[in-house]
Amino acid sequence: MKIKGKVNDQRCLGTAPRTFLLIAAAIIVVQFSPIASVYSQSAPLTAKELVESTALKAHVEELQNGEIVALNRQETESSNELNMIMAVLIPAPLQKTVDTLNRQSTDDSGPGILAVGEIKGMKPAELDQAFTKVGFEPGEKEEVERLMEIEPDDAFNFSTEEIALIRKRADKLKGKEKHGKAAIDAMSSAMRDVLKGRYLSYRKKGPAGLAPYQFGPSKQVTPSAELIAATEAMRIVQKRYPRYYQCLRYYPEKSDAGYVHGFYWAKQRESDRPLFLLKHWILDIQPDYALITERRFYLSHSLNDLQVVIGCLPHGDNTLVVLLNQTFTEKVNMSIGKTIAKTIGYREVEKNIRPIFENLRKALKP
Numbered sequence: 110m111k112i113k114g115k116v117n118d119q120r121c122l123g124t125a126p127r128t129f130l131l132i133a134a135a136i137i138v139v140q141f142s143p144i145a146s147v148y149s150q151s152a153p154l155t156a157k158e159l160v161e162s163t164a165l166k167a168h169v170e171e172l173q174n175g176e177i178v179a180l181n182r183q184e185t186e187s188s189n190e191l192n193m194i195m196a197v198l199i200p201a202p203l204q205k206t207v208d209t210l211n212r213q214s215t216d217d218s219g220p221g222i223l224a225v226g227e228i229k230g231m232k233p234a235e236l237d238q239a240f241t242k243v244g245f246e247p248g249e250k251e252e253v254e255r256l257m258e259i260e261p262d263d264a265f266n267f268s269t270e271e272i273a274l275i276r277k278r279a280d281k282l283k284g285k286e287k288h289g290k291a292a293i294d295a296m297s298s299a300m301r302d303v304l305k306g307r308y309l310s311y312r313k314k315g316p317a318g319l320a321p322y323q324f325g326p327s328k329q330v331t332p333s334a335e336l337i338a339a340t341e342a343m344r345i346v347q348k349r350y351p352r353y354y355q356c357l358r359y360y361p362e363k364s365d366a367g368y369v370h371g372f373y374w375a376k377q378r379e380s381d382r383p384l385f386l387l388k389h390w391i392l393d394i395q396p397d398y399a400l401i402t403e404r405r406f407y408l409s410h411s412l413n414d415l416q417v418v419i420g421c422l423p424h425g426d427n428t429l430v431v432l433l434n435q436t437f438t439e440k441v442n443m444s445i446g447k448t449i450a451k452t453i454g455y456r457e458v459e460k461n462i463r464p465i466f467e468n469l470r471k472a473l474k475p
Contacts, residue, residue: 154349154398156422156429165196165431172198172429177466179459193459195432197466198424201473206421206428207392207399209472210465214371214390214403219464221377228372228387231312236305243304243374244297247290249383256296257282261323265410266330267303268320275299300385300409304374307407308387312372315360316340319406322413332414336406339416346400346418353393353400357418360389368393385409398422403465417462430469432462 160166168178180194199206217225228239245253255264257279261272278295286292310318316336321329337358346354355363364370369392377384387407393400398421405415422429 154422156424156427159422159429159431164194168196172196175200175470177463177470179463193433193462195459195462195466197430197470199428199430199469199473200426200475201428202426203396203399203421203423203428204394206430206469206473207394207401209469210401210419210421211369211371211390211392213465213468213472214373214388216468217375219468221379222375223378223383224376226374228308228374231309236308240301240304240374243301243376243385245293245300245383247293250293252383253292253296256299257292261325263324266322266332266408266413269323270320271303271306272323274302303409304385304387304407308372308374311387311389311406312361315362316406319414330413332406336404336414336416343418350393350400353391356391357402357404360391365393379411382410384411412461415461417465419465430466432465 160169160172164180165172165178168180171178175198177195177197201209213219215225215227217223224242226239226242229235230239256275259265259267259272259275259279261267261269267275275296278299279292282291282295307319310320316333319331319333319336321331321333324330340354340358343354343357346357352365353368356365356368369390371390371392373388373390375386375388377386386405386409389402389404389406391400391402391404401419401421403415403417403419405412408414417432419430419432422431
């Protein structure tokens, strides 16, 4: 089978307003039983073998045309699970493709992205410098007002301690203007402190250090357990790329020196609200493959967490880029019905991961 072709415009798939919280994590390439024999071979996995051994085989024409192929795998899902495969053939060699993906980790020109900043070091002065641009704008006063009246509910992803910190900053404004510049400054400062604390906890203890979100007086959601469980489900990565798996599962204790690590904060617009997030990029770049993980280990609302692992496989002068997103949703059995809820979920997951491929394709279009 030949896979080659020029990049054409991809038909647009619809999106829907976010109506529920998603607990997201993604695993590389597959848990497909049809490719078990491929992984038992000692030779490196190739793009041709991957496509011919998976559901992507039925979409060779789209790949040849440079289209982004997005598939869901309902037959492999549990009742609260959403699996999505995404693939595209990029008309560029492996190293150039990987370099572009890595460069885009700091790109602030993507859909909905308002700002991106790199985080280096863990000392107070380094953190102050890294997070100095984190904050709210005058046009975001509605979000600021939400924060000023914060309660433990699912409108935000905050721990009990973080809620107390924000309330304390809000209480200091009693008797002052609570909806103007003073409120914006106070809530911006609080958000910087939340991000600093989350970043430091992750750098020191990895996913296990992530504090639970307080969604009510007695309801908590634990992003640490979600990310750990999702990583442990990556059986293929465990078997074929054990060092990479160990780094993902046991970061920072087993932070392999041979991999490239990058840490970033970002601000974007999500569900017509400003959203702040923290992400960790881990790259394993080899002559015959590349693995790239974007782990969004904190988001201020909307998703609880998101882990996307992308595999890049050379095919002549082209590169096949494949992503499998495995998502769990708390409200998949909503009153509107599981089928409708899952349809919305697929669209929401795709809205978060498709820009990765769209930006890559645009940057490397011949």
